[in-house]
Amino acid sequence: MKAVRIHEHGGADKLRFEDCPEPELAGVYEAIVKLEAASINRRDIGSRCGTIGTPAILPRILGADGAGVVAAVGGQVKNVKPGDRVCLYPLSGCGRCEFCATDREFMCGKRRVLGEHENGTYARYVRIPARNCFAIPSALTFAEAAALPSVYLTVWRMLMTNAELKPGEHVLIVGVGGGIGSAALLLAVHFGARAIAASGSDEPTNSSWGREKSVSA
């Protein structure tokens, strides 16, 4: 299959679009997903540069976020089946520690992230624990679904799970031009909060800034 891999850490010139082996099921709780869309996060840059997390085993297919169609599942998988349209949660924990037991796998000391510890979504196929596959509502395109996991789940955890945001409350969003900041702005406004957006520059840092800025008042 075709994929975007790195063979060494560094700048964008280290990205290679090349042929590589297709992933195969290695466990009864896994799924193989044929990717239709992948999104780009700042984390991918850190993975490419080798500046976050643990050193990658190279070569490595980058990409944390993606969406596609389930191509194959292991024998014990119950939540998805081949043909399902799914969005991928990129992070997996050990499944045994106190954080994994309370749906806080992002705090697990043995967490693994697509594109960093495992081959990621800049590819035709990806292997992932089936429990990380979630059905896409029919109204969402693959591209829209692929843009959700890293930023929106992070923001949901911050604003809704931890802060328990209520309508009418104020939210100060620092660095509103990035993915996390713009997602926080949209969710805060959607839930009736008063969003105060701050940024170190008037320049947009992503292409959707103009639309989000219009709802910040």
Ligand SMILES: [Zn+2]
């Ligand atoms: Zn764990």
